[in-house]
Amino acid sequence: MSKYLIDKFLYTIDRDPDLVERYRADPAGTVTWWEAERAGLILNCPAPERSTWLNFTDAERQALTTHD
Numbered sequence: 001m002s003k004y005l006i007d008k009f010l011y012t013i014d015r016d017p018d019l020v021e022r023y024r025a026d027p028a029g030t031v032t033w034w035e036a037e038r039a040g041l042i043l044n045c046p047a048p049e050r051s052t053w054l055n056f057t058d059a060e061r062q063a064l065t066t067h068d
Contacts, residue, residue: 005054009034009064028065031056 012034013019023030035056056064 002054002056002060005039005056006060006064008039009056012038027067031061031064035061 009031013023013030019030039054039056062068
């Protein structure tokens with residue numbers, strides 16, 4: 001389990017009203033999109049970079065999709 005990645009997901013979604021609505025309307029699609037597009041984004045550097053070392057587990061995806 002990656003507490004960091006779960007926290008990053010929830011923080012990112014919670015700070016953007018459009019993402020909150022997207023997550024409410026389509027939780028599974030939002031989790032899939034976020035993991036592919038945003039999970040590895042490193043923004044605190046001169047030019048945004050990507051990391052590929054963290055991914056949700058199946059249990060984490062399920063929990064996020066069902067708002068568990």
